Amino acid sequence: MQKTTVHTVSIVMMIVALCCCIILQSCAQDNLKNATELSLSITNKKMVIAHCMTNIIRYKGHKFEDSCDPDYYSPKGNISAPIGGLTQVVPMNDRLLKDASLDEAVEFEMRTAIKSGIDGFQFYYTLYNDSWDDIIKAYFRVADAKNIDFKLALCISHPSGSTEDKKIHEFAKRINGIMDAVGRNNSHWLRTPDGRLVVYLWYGEQIADIPANLKGKPEQYYMAKAFKKLGDAVSEKFACIYCINENITKQKLNSVLDYFPAVWVWTLPYKEQGYIGNLVADECKKRNRTFEGSTFNDFYTSKLLKRGTWDMFHDVQDAVNAGMENVERKYVATGLSYNFRNLFEFGMKREASVINIITWNDYPEGHHIAPEINHNDGFAILLNYYKGVWKQQPFYKDEDVIVTFFKKYKHNVTPKPFDIPVVSFEENGVSLASEDAIEVVTILKDKASLNVNGKIVDVPAGFAVTRFPQTAGAVTAFIIRNGVEVKKFTTPEWITDKPYRSDRITYSYSSEFGKYYKSIFGDLPPIYSMEYNADSSRLNTGR
Known part of the structure; x- marks a missing residue:
């Protein structure tokens, strides 16, 4: 009887010990949750970082x-003529850099970005595009050689297919190659004050294998664990900036904040009751995590997509072969400059330490700041102005500045003959009708009268936004102070009531x-969008 009791007690003690071991092991496995470094700062100064499409x-x-x-901008004279022209953007640097070296090209990109108010790039970084690494190395090489004060980071983007281990191996091999070439201590790497390497994610969490049995842990644990493995493979501690591109729930957001030190928001964080950024910023503040602001100026895809999908025609001939009845373009109403201004103001209000610009050069999706014949310098002026306010370093002092924004035609006008569907895919509180206007931003050293196409209104000193009716024809704007006309100009592009093709990009x-153009391109003659300029003797294709 005594032996039986002792034996039973021994078994019980072994079970208890085993359970304790399992519990301790489980706890040890989750040493990523709420780690101390998650509460540390991402940056000790305010910065503007732009998402850069590495290969564009x-x-x-x-x-x-x-x-x-x-080459595919014009509606005639090229293989995309049957669909009215594939592209609806013309990057200005196309002709300037066509004979440039890679080093000359990246120097142009960095210096132009700085003039536009940008402090660094986060590079769109995907699997199986090894040649992009040479472009990234060139940025570091030139920034070093030319002493350009510019920060650089990788944005791990939607790694799909294969297994977690294989994806980590592939990324690690390439990242190690870049770091070995440019130097791990290169001053242009974007790092936190405590030395962690800043790595942005754009659906980058797809690197992780998420098991069917989560074992009581959220998916974000497995995502963070995968990036810990990648960091170890490149001998770095990462500060991963998690991307939110959905109407995220509070529960999911807090799971993200359990494992990641910071979040940034892409273009779709809206819901009926308002901007999802309020929830994100509130929880970040409560959890002592970094909330990074984001803004975008436009979203109209020059790229053609298979109708009803996000599948892109990468090849112009494939798009032409599909025909207009099988293609579409995507669109988000941004209220001319409203969305850009509103989101930057939101970031300032919520004390964001970083404002991310979506994007520097994604011309195909139309949210580029880089010089192009539709956006020109308008959004770069806004960025410099807001950055100056944010950093309490006024950019425009004792100057008069006028910026116009408009669409080339009203939203309810049907283009002929190239009426390709434009699908609005995000309800963000901005109506299509609200874009049927000429919006004028003024930054004035003193109050004045603003004249737009003969309509005159008084505007105050400082920053102001005034809207005028959208009518077909040229747009002429100038200010009058003390009876004298100041800063008068007419836009090269006109508004039309007879568009020949669908085109909702903001002009x-x-x-x-x-001054802006000369500071970038020197004495090279400017090119303009003049599709509907009746004074133009021919269609200006930007070539």
Whole structure:
């Protein structure tokens, strides 16, 4: 009887010990949750970082991809003529850099970005595009050689297919190659004050294998664990900036904040009751995590998609073969400059330490800041203005600046003959009708009268936004002070009531365009969008 009791007690003690071991092991496995470093700062100064499409760059032997190649801009004289022209953007650097070296091209990109108010790039970084690594290395090489104060980071983007281990191996091999070439201590790497390497994610969490049995842990644990493995493989501690591109729930958001030190928001964070950023910023503040602001100026795809999908026609001939009845373009109403202004103001209000610009050069999706014949300098002026306010370093002092924004035609006008469907895919509280206007932003050293197409209103000193009716024809704007006309200009592009093709990209032009263009391109003659300019003797294709 005594032996039986002792034996039973021994078994019980062994079970208890085993359970304790399992519990301790489980706890040890989750040492990523709420780690101390998650509460540390991402940056000790305010910065503007732009998402950069690594491969959308022009230099000798490297053209732009089809969806932003100026060769396919014109509705005639090229293989995309049957669909009215594939592209609806013309990057200005196409002709300047067509004979440039890679190093000359990346120097142009960095210096132009700085002039536009940008402090660094986060590079769109995907699997199986090894050649992009040479472009990234060139940025570091030139920033070093030319002493350009510019920060650089990788944005791990939607790694799909294969297994977690294989994806980590592939990324690690390439990242190690870049770091070995440019130097792990290179001052241009974007790092946290405590030395962690900042890594942005754009659906980058797809690197992780998420097991069917989560074993009581959220999916974000497995995502963070995968990036810990990748960091170890490149001998770095990562500070991963998680991307939110959905109407995220509070529960899921807190699971993200359990394992990631910071979040940034992409273009779709809206819901009926308002901007999802309120929830995100509130929870980040409560959890002592970094909330990074984001803004975008436009969203109209020059690229053609298979109707009803996000499947892109990468090749111009494939798009033409599909025909207009099988293609569409995507669109988000941004209220001319409203969305850009509103989101930047939100980031400032919520004390974001970083504002992310979506994007520097994604011309195919139309949310580019880089110089192009539709956006011109308008959004760069807004960025410099807001950055100056945010950092309490006024950019425009004792100057008068006028910027116009408009669509080329009203939203309810049917283009003929190239009426390709434009699908609005995000309800963000901005109506299509609200874009049927000429929006004028003024930054004035003193109050004045603003004259737009003969309609005169008084505007105050400082920053103001005024809207005028959208009517077909040229847009002329100037200010009058003490009876004297100041800063008068007419936009090269006109508004039409008879568009020949679908085109919802926002057009902007300012009183500062001449200075802006000369500072970037020197004495090279400007190119303009003049599709509906009746004074133009021919269609200006930007070539």
